Amino acid sequence: MHLLEKAPAKINLTLDVLYKRPDDYHEIEMVMTTIDLADRIELTGLKSNIIKIESESQFVPSDERNLAYRAAKLMKDTYKVHKGVKIFIEKNIPVAAGLAGGSSDAAAVIRGLNRLWNLGMSVEEMAGLGAEIGSDVSFCVYNTTALARGRGEQIKELPAPPSCWVVLAKPSIGVSTQSIYQEFKIEGVEHPDTEGMIAALEEGDFGSMCNKVGNVLESVTLSMYPEVRQIKNQMELAGADAVLMSGSGPTVFSLVRQESRAYRIYNSLRGFCDEVYVVRMLGYHKPLD
Ligand SMILES: C[C@@](CO)(OP(=O)(O)O)[C@H](O)COP(=O)(O)OP(=O)(O)OC[C@H]1O[C@@H](n2ccc(N)nc2=O)[C@H](O)[C@@H]1O
Numbered sequence: 001m002h003l004l005e006k007a008p009a010k011i012n013l014t015l016d017v018l019y020k021r022p023d024d025y026h027e028i029e030m031v032m033t034t035i036d037l038a039d040r041i042e043l044t045g046l047k048s049n050i051i052k053i054e055s056e057s058q059f060v061p062s063d064e065r066n067l068a069y070r071a072a073k074l075m076k077d078t079y080k081v082h083k084g085v086k087i088f089i090e091k092n093i094p095v096a097a098g099l100a101g102g103s104s105d106a107a108a109v110i111r112g113l114n115r116l117w118n119l120g121m122s123v124e125e126m127a128g129l130g131a132e133i134g135s136d137v138s139f140c141v142y143n144t145t146a147l148a149r150g151r152g153e154q155i156k157e158l159p160a161p162p163s164c165w166v167v168l169a170k171p172s173i174g175v176s177t178q179s180i181y182q183e184f185k186i187e188g189v190e191h192p193d194t195e196g197m198i199a200a201l202e203e204g205d206f207g208s209m210c211n212k213v214g215n216v217l218e219s220v221t222l223s224m225y226p227e228v229r230q231i232k233n234q235m236e237l238a239g240a241d242a243v244l245m246s247g248s249g250p251t252v253f254s255l256v257r258q259e260s261r262a263y264r265i266y267n268s269l270r271g272f273c274d275e276v277y278v279v280r281m282l283g284y285h286k287p288l289d
């Protein structure tokens, strides 16, 4: 048997750090949503009891370091499944970019194997298992717009953002999430208005959503990588309605109401940034005026 799962990227509309925990993780609060830039995961049942990873991308490991492999292994071990699977990953999401590509692949494998092996898991069960792989995997299992708390694994679904354009630009550097959290200092931090962002989504208010974006990790990554600041400045100059770095970076995104302006930003960035995308938000809330 053979099946497909889409694994979309996420962006952070907010990311706040509340405190550092004794287990060395940070207690966080973030509003995230999925966008129409996705990896494609193909699962094929195998008679032999192995997990095989295939991808044409040179950037993802094809062994047990791959988060998709770890998801399949965890599913097999937890549910004592004595069957094999081949996982083909069509990689479209930039790697180590703050877009949760690896986490989304892992989540898609969990959703897909739940179907392939008829395990009957609920979304909550799949998200709980996903949390054992990484902090962003639970959100990716839900594949929606949500408030994530704890170390990222406590998920509360929210209404989808008002429909708009998203321009993404990733400079040609990879950023280690761990190193950004390590450099982060809580003293003097300007916390984003998470409640205000939730209210903006509930009201479907595009302008208010743009006013409330904020990410406390942004200044850490901007100070380490000047090219990220350059992209941010360029997007602001080209007329974005809101500009923010996603996750620990280095991808920066613009939210834009008008399609023509989204392409103006896209064209203004292509000169000095190889990876630029224009996509839409996923999910539908309310059309813009
Ligand atoms: C910053 C965020 C925002 O969505 O995403 P990305 O930039 O990676 O997309 C997440 O918090 C990242 O999630 P994820 O990449 O799954 O993190 P994990 O693999 O669990 O952890 C990687 C490392 O980040 C740090 N970490 C992660 C989550 C958290 N709440 N506190 C932390 O301090 C820890 O040092 C950990 O060792």
Ligand SMILES: Nc1ncnc2c1ncn2[C@@H]1O[C@H](COP(=O)(O)OP(=O)(O)O)[C@@H](O)[C@H]1O
Pocket: 059, 060, 061, 065, 066, 067, 068, 089, 094, 095, 096, 097, 098, 099, 100, 101, 102, 103, 105, 106, 175, 177, 247, 249
């Ligand atoms: N399926 C996968 N796709 C992308 N990266 C993966 C995957 N499996 C493991 N990785 C590793 O995970 C790290 C983080 O990748 P990714 O999830 O793309 O970034 P981020 O957490 O910044 O959104 C990379 O160093 C990469 O080598």
